[in-house]
Amino acid sequence: DGGITQSPKYLFRKEGQNVTLSCEQNLNHDAMYWYRQDPGQGLRLIYYSQIVNDFQKGDIAEGYSVSREKKESFPLTVTSAQKNPTAFYLCASSDLTSSRETQYFGPGTRLLVL
């Protein structure tokens, strides 16, 4: 089935540790996005990429890094510089050639700090 997969579903981080969240899509979409969601809040954009080997900062990029070496993959690293990383992380993709302009979301990764 076509879609977006995120792994792991739950992730625990120790203080001072970097962790990487995986996002893969087989929809052949050009654009991919990472969002963060805190309890009771809407989603906030961390990074996005519209083409391989290129990406832009979103509204809350500090403490995060990304790479886009392949069209289907857009991993997010939460670095030790992110002081409050506990949140629900959502990856999305979209087809820039489509008139529908729809973003498709993965099931999310919940990150907890120990």
Next chain:
Amino acid sequence: DAKTTQPNSMESNEEEPVHLPCNHSTISGTDYIHWYRQLPSQGPEYVIHGLTSNVNNRMASLAIAEDRKSSTLILHRATLRDAAVYYCILTKSSGDKLTFGTGTRLAVRP
């Protein structure tokens, strides 16, 4: 960026229609109106979008005011599975980032 305003929460009875309002008084002529919904502990999913004319699909209908300063998402027969947070979002073009507010939390009573 143009902003949207939605009620924090609404309730509906199962099998009845639901009208979810959204105000966007500063919308520009090229802004598209999108609706997404998020079920508990899941990622958001696309519901519907439009520019000027009313739109229908298998999930819902979107009614857009003539002056485009407001819109209404219509669920024709609410089911328990429609209980979710509904987000009204404006975008300018394909690939534009989505700016999520806090949305409207819809509760459906059996």
